Every structure is written in C-alpha cells, then in structure tokens.
Amino acid sequence: MAKASTRAPVLGPAFIRLLARFGDTDLPRTPPVLTERLAQWFDWNRALVLSRALDGSLPVAGDGQDFDDAQDAECVGVRQSLVQAIDADIAPASDYQPYRQHCVAAQRAMQAATGLLRGRLRDMLARQSPAKARLAEVDAVMEATLSPRELMLLARVPGLLGLHFQRLRDAGAPSRAGADAPDDFPATPAASPWLARFRQDMRMALLAELEVRFHPIDGLLAALRTR
Structure with missing residues (x-):
C-alpha cells in the first residue's frame, strides 16, 4: 500500500500552491509578515520616494484621455487575448523544450501587455x-x-514546470532497463496520460500567473470606476 503523504498543506494563493507542488517543496505554514517583507525590499531611496508620494502635496490632475466603457472593454479584451495565447495549441512532445518555449513566450506576452495597460x-x-x-x-x-x-521570481516558473514535467514523465514511462514497453503503453506522446496532466498543469500555472499580474490592474480599474 502506498504510504500517505505527510507533507503539510501549503497555504496561500493558488499560484503559490501550484508552484510548491511542481517544485515538490514544503513552504512555511505561516507566511512572512507583509510589512516585514516590504521593509526588506525597500531601500532608503525608494522609501523616500514612497514617503513623498504619500505625504507630499496633492498632485494636480492633468489633461488627456478619460476612462470610459470603451477603455474598460479594451482591458477585458487584453485579458482575453492573453488567455488565448496561453491556450494556444502545442504539438505533443516527449521533450520539455517546446513547452518551455511556450511558457516563456506566454510570460513575455503577459509582461508586455500588463505593463502597458497598467501605465x-x-x-x-x-x-x-x-x-x-x-x-x-x-x-x-x-x-x-x-x-x-516579481520578474526574478516569475523567471523560475519555466524551471519548476520542467522539474514537474520530468517527474511525470519518469513516473509514466516504462523502465528502459527491462523488456520492451507493454502493448497497452502509449506509443505516442499525445496518448500519454502523464503528458495530458502536465499540459493541464502548465495551463493552470500560466492562468494563475496571469491573475497575479492583473492584481494591480484590477485595483486601478476599481479606482477608476469609483466616482
């Protein structure tokens, strides 16, 4: 009988839980306090800039394009196009390289689109x-x-997915030290259950990353819609 896992469940957003599973790592049950982590990330120059933004005189509203329903709809369209890029079909392969390329391309598309949209x-x-x-x-x-x-941490996602790919492939492939593969073992990657699972896991990870990248955009949209 297989031994039950003794790993403690990982708390936190779906994206963090997925990456912890793909990396087969245990995370602290209690996440670090946000204010303490931010204090580590802000040097004194950034702290002064933030202080001026919070405590300085109110800036004067400038001129330019106003936010309206058309702008709101465009934001929805950007998000949908990124989801479509994530869902783009990839020819099944027993090597991780095509999936790595897809992951990196999707991340670059997310970074470019969300950066422009946020600004x-x-x-x-x-x-x-x-x-x-x-x-x-x-x-x-x-x-x-x-x-x-954020970019430094997200850059680790393709590597973690690669480890996940390797573990699933090793678990799903027949032993190369023994006889030929059994008759019921899939002859092509497309028919491999482990590959279908990996493709779905990669999609879930990229969609979860998209949600993370849209958090500040959703905050700006909420402020823009409030009059």
Whole structure:
C-alpha cells in the first residue's frame, strides 16, 4: 500500500500552491509578515520616494484621455487575448523544450501587455482627481520597487514546470532497463496520460500567473470606476 503523504498543506494563493507542488517543496505554514517583507525590499531611496508620494502635496490632475466603457472593454479584451495565447495549441512532445518555449513566450506576452495597460490606466487615474493622482503616484513607486523582484521570481516558473514535467514523465514511462514497453503503453506522446496532466498543469500555472499580474490592474480599474 502506498504510504500517505505527510507533507503539510501549503497555504496561500493558488499560484503559490501550484508552484510548491511542481517544485515538490514544503513552504512555511505561516507566511512572512507583509510589512516585514516590504521593509526588506525597500531601500532608503525608494522609501523616500514612497514617503513623498504619500505625504507630499496633492498632485494636480492633468489633461488627456478619460476612462470610459470603451477603455474598460479594451482591458477585458487584453485579458482575453492573453488567455488565448496561453491556450494556444502545442504539438505533443516527449521533450520539455517546446513547452518551455511556450511558457516563456506566454510570460513575455503577459509582461508586455500588463505593463502597458497598467501605465495607461495609471495615467487616466491621475487625471480624475488630485486624490486619485496621489494613488497613481503611489502605484508607480510600488511598480518600480516590486517589479524587479516579481520578474526574478516569475523567471523560475519555466524551471519548476520542467522539474514537474520530468517527474511525470519518469513516473509514466516504462523502465528502459527491462523488456520492451507493454502493448497497452502509449506509443505516442499525445496518448500519454502523464503528458495530458502536465499540459493541464502548465495551463493552470500560466492562468494563475496571469491573475497575479492583473492584481494591480484590477485595483486601478476599481479606482477608476469609483466616482
């Protein structure tokens, strides 16, 4: 009888739980306190910039394009196009390289699209009122401070998916030290249950990453919709 896993369940967002499973690692049951982690990420220069954004005089709302239903619909369209890129079909392969390329391409598309969208929404927010202009200024400081660390951490996703791919393939393939593969073992990657599971897991991971990348955008949209 297989021994039951003694690993403690991982707490946190779906994206973190997925990456922990793919990496076969245990994470702390109690995540670090947010304020303590932010204090480690902010150097004194960034802290001064954030302080000025929070405590300085309210910026003057500028001129430019206003946020409206068309802009809201465009945001929905950007998100849908990124989901379609994630769902783009890949020819089944027993080697991880095509899937790595797909993962990296999807990440680059997410980074480019969400970066442009976030900047445009922030500009629109700054034009609505002085108070919202301050919020936009704070968001700009947070993006400049946290984005490098975010990119560094997200860059590990293809590697973790590669480890997950290897484990599933090793568990699903017949032993190469023994006789020929049994008659019921899939002859092509497309028919392999382990590969179908991996493809679904990769899709879930990329969709979860998309949700993470859209968190600040969703916050800006909520502020823009509030009059």
